[in-house]
Amino acid sequence: MAKVLIADEVHPDCPSRLKAAGLEVVERPNISGEELLASIGEFDALIVRSRTKVTADIIRQARRLKVIGRVGVGLDTIDVKAAEGAGIKVINTPQMSTVAVAELVMGMMLNLLRGVHKANESMKKGLWEKKRFHGSELNGKTLGIVGFGRIGKAVAERSKAFGMGIIVYDVVVDDATLARMGAKRAQSLEALLASSDVVTLHVPLLPETVRMINDKSISLMKDGSYLINASRGEVVDTAALLRALKAGKLAGAALDVYEHEPPAEPHEIELVSLPNVVATPHIGAQTHEAQVTGAIAIAENIINAFKPL
Known part of the structure; x- marks a missing residue:
């Protein structure tokens, strides 16, 4: 069973869909960078928003990680080059906001x-x-x-x-x-x-x-x-x-x-x-509709990433 870490606050539709698909979900919306670095090796998928920074150091410790999902548009908080070099897929939800x-x-x-x-x-x-x-x-x-x-x-x-x-x-x-x-x-x-x-x-x-x-x-x-x-x-x-x-x-x-x-x-x-x-304090995507759309989209993408070929 794939294990997913949700490292930022996301709409409940995201974890509920992941669990319904048979994935193990751990929600730690306030996890620090140090805690993430120490625990990322346990997970097959990581879901973040803009708060969590996914650095090259974190990616090097991500022994099992297959996919990083960003609920939102920008990928500047993720070291995409390091992820690609490690064979980790990076996805986002540009349509949500x-x-x-x-x-x-x-x-x-x-x-x-x-x-x-x-x-x-x-x-x-x-x-x-x-x-x-x-x-x-x-x-x-x-x-x-x-x-x-x-x-x-x-x-x-x-x-x-x-x-x-x-x-x-x-x-x-x-x-x-x-x-x-x-x-x-x-x-x-x-x-x-x-x-x-x-x-x-x-x-x-x-x-x-x-x-x-x-x-x-x-x-x-x-x-x-x-x-x-x-x-x-x-x-x-x-x-x-x-x-x-x-x-x-x-x-x-x-x-x-x-x-x-x-x-x-x-x-x-x-x-x-x-x-x-x-x-305003970076509230561009902070509507109920956008958060639901993003939560569902990232969950479906994660689920599809772990479907057997």
Whole structure:
């Protein structure tokens, strides 16, 4: 019987399906890196989310491991190269969070342009500051989408319904999809930044995307524009973003991901405290629907991995 370790919190549908398929399941959602290193040799499969880091050292100790399942999209917390070298299959669930993240991004856009978070805070203080809160509409604004995968396309579909113009930058862009959405292709990241009222990032964490938003790229953005990052924290140089917000170059920013989670450096802490920053603690996939979808998908993939040929 294959033995599966669930090292992070997942929806109960995941362990229940694994057990129903005859697999032995051990749930240790708070396991430390040291504990994982000491015990990984007992398991044939490992299921993680973003908290657990699966390092090369852990993989070297995984004598029985056949598969690592990541409930979520990004694989930057797993040493995929080391796993492949050891013959361990790495799987994820990219479909689970598409709608959840896209809807969060829409909420962030509306919040930024209408100042909902500020008005809400004001009301809770017993104030009535109607004249203070003059916002802007999404209708007629240009949205620049950097990264046109599942989530980027889902954001485009929803933004179109709000009457926004859409421009897209990605290495590979599907012309048919662009035509269907009435979107335009930007010839470069720089061109997109210069043309957008709101820029939203939906790229994977790769060497070429690390700090792709920095002092130089921000300088190309429209004065008074907005930046949203719900992809990976390291994609944005947050010290540069802080400077741009304090200088008034950008009108606001919305962040769901950070270089350190939780924010640890003084400039990160100052950044999330700014009144024109909407900050959430990496909740992009934190909907009931997304968690159920991810739990079922990873369980079925693990079960299939151990089915006899």
